[in-house]
Amino acid sequence: MPHVTILGSLNYDLVTFTSKVPLGGETILSDSFATHCGGKGANQALAVRRLSSPDTVEVRMVGRVGKDAFGVELKDGLENAGVDVSLVEEIEGKSGVAVIIVERSGENRILVSAGANGTFVPDDITSNLFMTDKGKLTDYLVLQNELPLPVIYRAIELGHAKGVNIVYNPSPMDSSVLTSGIIKKISYLIVNETELSQLIGVEISNEDIQDHERLIKKIRTLYDKFLFSRTVIVTLGGKGVIAFTNKGESFYIQAFEAEKVVDTTGAGDSFLGAFVGAVADGKNVKVAIERGAAAGAIAVSREGAADSIPFLEETRELLKK
Numbered sequence: 001m002p003h004v005t006i007l008g009s010l011n012y013d014l015v016t017f018t019s020k021v022p023l024g025g026e027t028i029l030s031d032s033f034a035t036h037c038g039g040k041g042a043n044q045a046l047a048v049r050r051l052s053s054p055d056t057v058e059v060r061m062v063g064r065v066g067k068d069a070f071g072v073e074l075k076d077g078l079e080n081a082g083v084d085v086s087l088v089e090e091i092e093g094k095s096g097v098a099v100i101i102v103e104r105s106g107e108n109r110i111l112v113s114a115g116a117n118g119t120f121v122p123d124d125i126t127s128n129l130f131m132t133d134k135g136k137l138t139d140y141l142v143l144q145n146e147l148p149l150p151v152i153y154r155a156i157e158l159g160h161a162k163g164v165n166i167v168y169n170p171s172p173m174d175s176s177v178l179t180s181g182i183i184k185k186i187s188y189l190i191v192n193e194t195e196l197s198q199l200i201g202v203e204i205s206n207e208d209i210q211d212h213e214r215l216i217k218k219i220r221t222l223y224d225k226f227l228f229s230r231t232v233i234v235t236l237g238g239k240g241v242i243a244f245t246n247k248g249e250s251f252y253i254q255a256f257e258a259e260k261v262v263d264t265t266g267a268g269d270s271f272l273g274a275f276v277g278a279v280a281d282g283k284n285v286k287v288a289i290e291r292g293a294a295a296g297a298i299a300v301s302r303e304g305a306a307d308s309i310p311f312l313e314e315t316r317e318l319l320k321k
Helices: 040-050 069-080 115-119 149-161 193-200 206-210 212-227 267-280 285-299 312-320
Strands: 003-007 011-018 032-038 058-066 084-091 096-103 108-113 140-143 165-168 188-192 231-235 241-244 250-253
Touching: 003 040, 003 267, 011 069, 032 040, 032 069, 040 058, 040 069, 040 140, 040 267, 058 069, 058 115, 069 084, 084 115, 096 115, 140 149, 140 267, 149 165, 188 193, 188 267, 193 231, 206 212, 212 241, 212 250, 231 267, 231 285, 241 285, 250 285, 267 285, 267 312, 285 312
Parallel strands: 003 058, 003 140, 011 096, 058 084, 140 165, 165 188, 188 231
Antiparallel strands: 011 032, 096 108, 231 241, 241 250
């Protein structure tokens, strides 16, 4: 059975919904407030679990929480969802926290306090991370940028050396340290248009996004050697998805229309979870992207990050329409 390991952050989300974002020094009343289990790592672990069959794909989370009430809730939430949390450590100190302001348009602003997530150092990344409880190598390692970057790059180097498929979503982006040498060790690089622009150092305009053939040609012509030794997937929100595969293919997948855009917070993680779940289950890149696009469209119609992540059957129903 394919095995997916997610190394990343676990944050407790404090979410405020508002029709107006306050200016400096201004105090306003919000529309509502909610709390959720989150963190990009935990959200992606939950997404892979929800958007793949437990009969065909195993999912494990690797991370750290503090010995506080938030940590208990974060760990229990994943375990109750069917994620293996045997490598989620409880350490002295506070769990990671994210303060999220969501406008009624669906746009969000996020401030993250790393807490326990920030205690990782490169020497913490050992071969044990890549071994399952059955003594075999994990098949896929999913990474983001909410742990210290030297830790992430150590995981990429070691995972690649062992032959593990690396899925990397470099968010929040720091393009200054993401070299072509690192990218070439990644099996699937997943970025949005803003992250792509930062990565390649060229602005992606609205005209480029509207004309996906133009965007494909622009990126491939300028950065073929740098980016496309591996599969690169560019999510464009409601404008669809562009992909470049390690076989030299490039194609565009149209976005599914969301019933209503309520909150975009969990859309990217839902896309990634559905994509990884499908690839781990033996689906090709195009089919996996279609599943991801369907999951993202459902997620933006709901509030919250983890709470908005759909289930596999929901995406299958949308794909049938």
